[in-house]
Amino acid sequence: MVKKSSQLPSTSEQILERSTKGATFLMMGQLFTKVVTFILNNLLIRFLSPRIFGITAFLEFIQGTVLFFSRDAIRLSTLRISDSGNGILDDDDEEEYQETHYKSRVLQTAVNFAHIPFWIGFPLSIGLIAWQYRNINAYFITLPFFTWSIFLIWLSIIVELLSEPFFIVNQFMLNYAARSRFESIAVTTGCIVNFIVVYAVQQSRYPMEIVTSDIDKEGIAILAFALGKLAHSITLLVCYYWDYLRNFKPKKLFSTRLTKIKVHENNELKKGYSKNTSYFFQNDILQHFKKVYFQLCFKHLLTEGDKLIINSLCTVEEQGIYALLSNYGSLLTRLLFAPIEESLRLFLARLLSSHNPKNLKLSIGVLVNLTRFYIYLSLMIIVFGPANSSFLLQFLIGSKWSTTSVLDTIRVYCFYIPFLSLNGIFEAFFQSVATGDQILKHSYFMMVFSGIFLLNSWVLIEKLKLSIEGLILSNIINMVLRILYCGVFLNKFHRELFTDSSFFFNFKDFKTVIIAGSTICLVDWWFIGYVKNLQQFFVNVLFAMGLLALILVKERQTIQSFMNKRALSNSKDV
Incomplete structure (x- = not known):
């Protein structure tokens, strides 16, 4: 066995x-x-x-x-x-x-x-x-x-x-x-x-x-x-x-x-191979690789473009500050969002190796639930991140960093994380379900986005002298453009599966949570502002727990349904 x-x-x-x-x-x-x-x-x-x-x-x-x-x-x-x-x-x-x-x-x-x-x-x-x-x-x-x-x-x-x-x-x-x-x-x-x-x-x-x-x-x-x-x-x-x-x-x-692979009569003959021949690389996968490679070149330029820009327009000290920001500011992204994004990409690619309608609907359902989770978590980051991030970071860095602007800049970085995370799962879905021609078309748009990103970075850093904050703003604009492109694709894909139903209709019931989050944010800024001591931090923790409790109550049916499925799956394994 x-x-x-x-x-x-x-x-x-x-x-x-x-x-x-x-x-x-x-x-x-x-x-x-x-x-x-x-x-x-x-x-x-x-x-x-x-x-x-x-x-x-x-x-x-x-x-x-x-x-x-x-x-x-x-x-x-x-x-x-x-x-x-x-x-x-x-x-x-x-x-x-x-x-x-x-x-x-x-x-x-x-x-x-x-x-x-x-x-x-x-x-x-x-x-x-x-x-x-x-x-x-x-x-x-x-x-x-x-x-x-x-x-x-x-x-x-x-x-x-x-x-x-x-x-x-x-x-x-x-x-x-x-x-x-x-x-x-x-x-x-x-x-x-x-x-x-x-x-x-x-x-x-x-x-x-x-x-x-x-x-x-x-x-x-x-x-x-x-x-x-x-x-x-x-x-x-x-x-x-x-x-x-x-x-x-x-x-x-x-x-x-x-190693050479012999042609399988019932399979590869349908894909254009001759009988009694062999090959090293499956042709349809090789063609897909070429198109994906071209698209990933521009994706990498946009994803890692901040490092190219900062190496060109910023001092070595600013490069070190941004490296520290990337490590600490994106800690949540790398610990939580990156594993989810990668698992989603692997799951979708294996599930959708053939475009079975049942599997397509399952993939959309998984994406909707993940997007809802990301929106809730993004709201928590935006409400509590800027106020608390500098207070938490100051305990982690030594005296050599005390004279830098890192404590101020990380507050701006908090607004970038939600855009970075949401773009991750949208692009993971796009890359898993898009055809080679659709990926190639996406590559051309990525070329345009690259130009816009470079222009924004030059204006904000070189002309407006915003330094690292300017680079973060350029990245946010870049992520918004990429999210919009994949969002249009997702909406069209959803309409084809569910008879003209919009993908974004799945997120029309966030009004209560958004109002509650906005109210907490205003109260927090009015009475506390930037957190400076443990007492203020503890108050923010209580606010966060209250908002989290509201989210859990609102999504209790979805959570219960998920728990029931897990219990059923475990009972089958036994």
């Missing part, structure tokens, strides 16, 4: 159940890794200056850019692989479905595509790093070990790309637990390596001929960051390979090498 961890989910109920549990696994993994990085970063903040955080944020941006352009389009495209040609099967067909897939092509097709990220990433990493090295601030090039740090960042990119075949297989099989566990171990290892090197240098445990000045310590701090990234990549590869040797290789489910 095949273990559960190596089974492909086949029915819509199984996919929804795994995706729901997967979101939990990803949240717990994110929570664990963020707690570890949170503790170690708060210790590092007291040793390092904003300038060092600025350059490490820049190096992390280079690594993230190469990895994104190398692998994200493949990760999205491989989720659409469907060997049966019939999409999701009924329970009666599950056994035959599993047998067919394990003995033939699905996992091998996914593994073949997983080789592409390395072919893209190897030359791209060399070109991008060489280009950025030429244009980087001359001060950093003169630092000790900086060239070695750049080399280690490049090496960490290559090592991480080598683990991609194993990641793709686990993603396709919705093995969230393994992925969450391995990523938690890797992140923890990287953070510990980074901290140990910095702490050892600060305690002068290196020979004096190696560390003689603050400049030397800054150079080693950057080297420590690069060593941490390399440790992360090596640990991730080792964990995935160990899992492959333990759970996959004995069953011979797939080969890690690029």
Whole structure:
């Protein structure tokens, strides 16, 4: 009998159940890794200056850019692989479905595509790093070990790309637990390596001929960051390979090498393949990958464009401040919203491998419930975030940051988080259900949005001198445009499924909660304003609990229905 961890989910109920549990696994993994990085970063903040955080944020941006352009389009495209040609099967067909897939092509097709990220990433990493090295601030090039740090960042990119075949297989099989566990171990290892090197240098445990000045310590701090990234990549590869040797290789489910796949008479012949031939890459998935790749290029420019802008228009100190804001200001986004968004994308891509009307309606129902949850949470952030964020942040940062504008800027950042989060699930749905031509059309609009974003950033930062606040406002405008585009698509999609019923009619009953939230906000600002002590913070906590209680009462039927479904599912498992 095949273990559960190596089974492909086949029915819509199984996919929804795994995706729901997967979101939990990803949240717990994110929570664990963020707690570890949170503790170690708060210790590092007291040793390092904003300038060092600025350059490490820049190096992390280079690594993230190469990895994104190398692998994200493949990760999205491989989720659409469907060997049966019939999409999701009924329970009666599950056994035959599993047998067919394990003995033939699905996992091998996914593994073949997983080789592409390395072919893209190897030359791209060399070109991008060489280009950025030429244009980087001359001060950093003169630092000790900086060239070695750049080399280690490049090496960490290559090592991480080598683990991609194993990641793709686990993603396709919705093995969230393994992925969450391995990523938690890797992140923890990287953070510990980074901290140990910095702490050892600060305690002068290196020979004096190696560390003689603050400049030397800054150079080693950057080297420590690069060593941490390399440790992360090596640990991730080792964990995935160990899992492959333990759970996959004995069953011979797939080969890690690029392997030809023979044409299946009942399936690929319908897709234009000739009989008795073979292929490395499934043609429809390859064509979809090309269109998705083009679209993701512009998406990344918009998503990471703030880093490009801040590297060009802001000082190194401001870069460090923005890096701190991104880490603390988007903590909720990365802990809660990002796992939900990713689980939604995986769930929809697997569920909608064929456009079955039942599955389409299920996907819309899931999206509606998620959107309602996001709207409620966004309201809580807007009402309580600006008033309380600076008070909470001041306990987390050391004296080196006390003279910066970070405490004021994080209040503005709170307004950006709801737009960032809502755009995430809307685009996740769009990418999962849109055709290749629709994705290509979206890419052209992303080009326009990129131009608008760059123009807004230049005006707000360079002309109006709004610095980081101007960048945040540009990002908000960017997110509004992207939400509107995907919202129009969602509304049209909803009308086709539910006979001219608007998607946005599902959210017409928020009047009571919005009035209550607005009233609490006005009262809070009138009597307290920005929170300055624990007593005022406690009052805000009571206000938040009151608004949360109102939301729970209003949504009690939806919550009860969800709990009943979970109880029924658990009873079936027993």
